[in-house]
Amino acid sequence: xxxxxxxxxxxxxxxxxxxxxxxxxxxxxxxxxxxxxxxxxxxxxxxxxxxxxxxxxxxxxxxxxxxxxxxxxxxxxxxxxxxxxxxxxxxxxxxxxxxxxxxxxxxxxxxxxxxxxxxxxxxxxxxxxxxxxxxxxxxxxxxxxxxxxxxxxxxxxxxxxxxxxxxxxxxxxxxxxxxxxxxxxxxxxxxxxxxxxxxxxxxxxxxxxxxxxxxxxxxxxxxxxxxxxxxxxxxxxxxxxxxxxxxxxxxxxxxxxxxxxxxxxxxxxxxxxxxxxxxxxxxxxxxxxxxxxxxxxxxxxxxxxxxxxxxxxxxxxxxxxxxxxxxxxxxxxxxxxxxxxxxxxx
Numbered sequence: 503x504x505x506x507x508x509x510x511x512x513x514x515x516x517x518x519x520x521x522x523x524x525x526x527x528x529x530x531x532x533x534x535x536x537x538x539x540x541x542x543x544x545x546x547x548x549x550x551x552x553x554x555x556x557x558x559x560x561x562x563x564x565x566x567x568x569x570x571x572x573x574x575x576x577x578x579x580x581x582x583x584x585x586x587x588x589x590x591x592x593x594x595x596x597x598x599x600x601x602x603x604x605x606x607x608x609x610x611x612x613x614x615x616x617x618x619x620x621x622x623x624x625x626x627x628x629x630x631x632x633x634x635x636x637x638x639x640x641x642x643x644x645x646x647x648x649x650x651x652x653x654x655x656x657x658x659x660x661x662x663x664x665x666x667x668x669x670x671x672x673x674x675x676x677x678x679x680x681x682x683x684x685x686x687x688x689x690x691x692x693x694x695x696x697x698x699x700x701x702x703x704x705x706x707x708x709x710x711x712x713x714x715x716x717x718x719x720x721x722x723x724x725x726x727x728x729x730x731x732x733x734x735x736x737x738x739x740x741x742x743x744x745x746x747x748x749x750x751x752x753x754x755x756x757x758x759x760x761x762x763x764x765x766x767x768x769x770x771x772x773x774x775x776x777x778x779x780x781x782x783x784x785x786x787x788x789x790x791x792x793x794x795x796x797x798x799x800x801x802x803x804x805x806x807x808x809x810x811x812x813x814x815x816x817x818x819x820x821x822x823x824x825x826x827x828x829x830x831x832x833x834x835x836x837x838x839x840x841x842x843x844x845x846x847x848x
Contacts, residue, residue, distance in 0.1 A: 586642075589765070590779040594633050596762035597783045600734050601663065602626040604755050608745045615745075621670050625663075632658050632782040641780040643788050652785045659786045660730050661698065667733035668694045671740065687740045694736070697728040726790045731766070735759065 602625040609619035632655045639651070668691035675684045675691075704721050738759050742752045769787040778784055 585775055586777045587779050590781040590784045591637075593762075593765045593783050594636075594781040596758060596765060597734075598626075598629050598633060599758055600738055600755075600762050601629055604738055604741055607751075608741055608747065611747050612745060617670075617674065621666075625666065628658060628662060629782075636780060636782040636785065639780065642776065643774060643778045643780045643784055652780070652782075652789075655782050656786050656789050659782060660726060660790075663733045664694055664698045664729035667737055668692070671737065683740075683743055687736060690732075690736050694728065694732050697725050697732070701725045701729065723790065730786065730790060731763075735763075 602622050605618050606622035606626060609615040609622055636652065636655060672688060672691050672695075675688050678684065701722065704718055704725065707718065738755060742755060746752050766783075766787065769784070770791055774784075774788060
């Protein structure tokens with residue numbers, strides 16, 4: 503009986519504790535249910551009309567860019583499938599997106615831009631053909647690529663955009679309203695055309711024998727950089743200024759443009775892996791860089807190492823040949839001495 507009484511007291515105590523805990527939870531729920539109405543009246547700094555979607559989108563892009571930047575920079579220095587295959591394909595994709603995809607999207611978003619639509623489709627066909635041609639070849643930039651085969655790709659990616667894009671947008675601007683922004687871009691596109699004509703003049707001067715070859719190579723290098731990069735950059739900036747579809751559109755394409763330029767800069771600031779896939783943009787940028795390199799092997803990482811190794815091997819082989827020649831000479835001298843000794847003895 504005594505044990506049963508103790509057990510009943512324990513059960514009653516636990517029951518009271520559970521009931522008190524449940525009452526505490528119910529009271530808290532009832533209490534905090536009044537907070538939404540109280541917060542609206544007691545917190546005047548809260549902006550109920552604020553929508554965070556746009557700022558959240560911008561913040562995500564701003565956060566992703568330095569992360570992707572560091573990843574691409576760190577990966578680009580390591581050999582492997584990512585460096586040799588994935589990154590060149592990414593470069594090609596980003597370049598094509600900047601070159602023809604943005605005006606094509608704008609032309610479909612606005613109804614009265616048939617000229618931009620036709621121009622974008624023609625531009626798309628040209629760049630897609632060049633990209634597919636290079637991918638079908640599946641060559642490497644330094645070891646098996648025939649640069650004569652890719653000469654047409656190089657000319658198409660460098661000279662066609664620097665002629666077609668400025669002429670189209672100069673015509674488009676002159677037939678539309680003259681705003682200050684339009685006039686600024688008009689001058690910049692004219693500079694692109696002047697750069698193209700300057701390349702021809704520099705080539706004509708370089709054919710004639712004269713001093714200052716290094717200066718001419720540097721001028722060609724700068725002019726080719728302008729011809730390859732400037733038209734696409736100016737086109738992207740102009741479209742986002744005069745035809746901004748929305749905030750998301752502008753922010754996305756600025757992010758893609760910055761990412762593309764970051765990847766393109768790696769071809770000029772670092773050695774290119776010798777086994778990198780020879781995409782259309784990779785070959786074009788390697789050829790542009792070759793104008794300032796006295797030896798094209800200096801562009802590639804492994805090629806420079808192989809050249810040094812071959813030089814060391816050649817020196818070792820020459821040393822062994824010299825040693826063998828000295829040994830042969832010593833043996834021949836000993837044989838002659840023995841023959842002379844035998845003759846004198848007889």
